[in-house]
Amino acid sequence: xxMGIGINSxxxxxxxxxxxxxxxxxxVWFTSNxxxxxxxxxxxxxxxxxxxxxxxxxxxxxxxxxxxIPTIEYLCSTSVDVNHYEFHLLFYIEKxxxxxxxxxxxxxxxxxxxxxx
Numbered sequence: 001x002x003m004g005i006g007i008n009s010x011x012x013x014x015x016x017x018x019x020x021x022x023x024x025x026x027x028v029w030f031t032s033n034x035x036x037x038x039x040x041x042x043x044x045x046x047x048x049x050x051x052x053x054x055x056x057x058x059x060x061x062x063x064x065x066x067x068x069i070p071t072i073e074y075l076c077s078t079s080v081d082v083n084h085y086e087f088h089l090l091f092y093i094e095k096x097x098x099x100x101x102x103x104x105x106x107x108x109x110x111x112x113x114x115x116x117x
Contacts, residue, residue, distance in 0.1 A: 014064050017090070019101045026089065026098040038074055038089055043100060053078055059086075070094060075103075 027040035040054040060075040074089040088101040 012065065014066050017066050017101065021090065021099040021101050024089075024098050024100045026091075036072070036091070038076065041089070041098075041100065053080075055079065 022043055025042040026038050027042075029037045029039050031037065037058055038056055040052065040056065042050060042052050044050050055078050057077045058074050059077060062073050062075075064071050064073050070093045072091040072093065074091070075086065076089055077084065077086045079085075086103040088103060090099045090101060091097075092099070
């Protein structure tokens with residue numbers, strides 16, 4: 001008779017990521033205990049112009065699996081002039097790459113948000 005030990009030992013899978021992901025460069029800070037904190041991002045827009053966002057505020061950090069791919073997801077915010085933006089930074093552990101996923105910004109309006117940063 002099984003007692004249920006080890007039955008639910010698998011990580012929860014959050015399925016497929018919805019939204020437009022864009023490759024970025026990310027500058028991070030490592031704390032003394034090894035925690036990674038994003039401090040700055042750089043990305044290139046459709047016209048090839050390079051943008052830098054350096055006033056990041058990390059709101060949450062969660063380890064997740066998307067379709068079996070281990071990921072660290074950071075919910076971040078930044079303010080540019082009077083505009084406030086929230087976005088997700090996704091760090092794919094196996095590939096060692098960063099992606100940005102804008103929150104509450106439709107794809108056709110995303111370039112507007114990028115232009116102001």
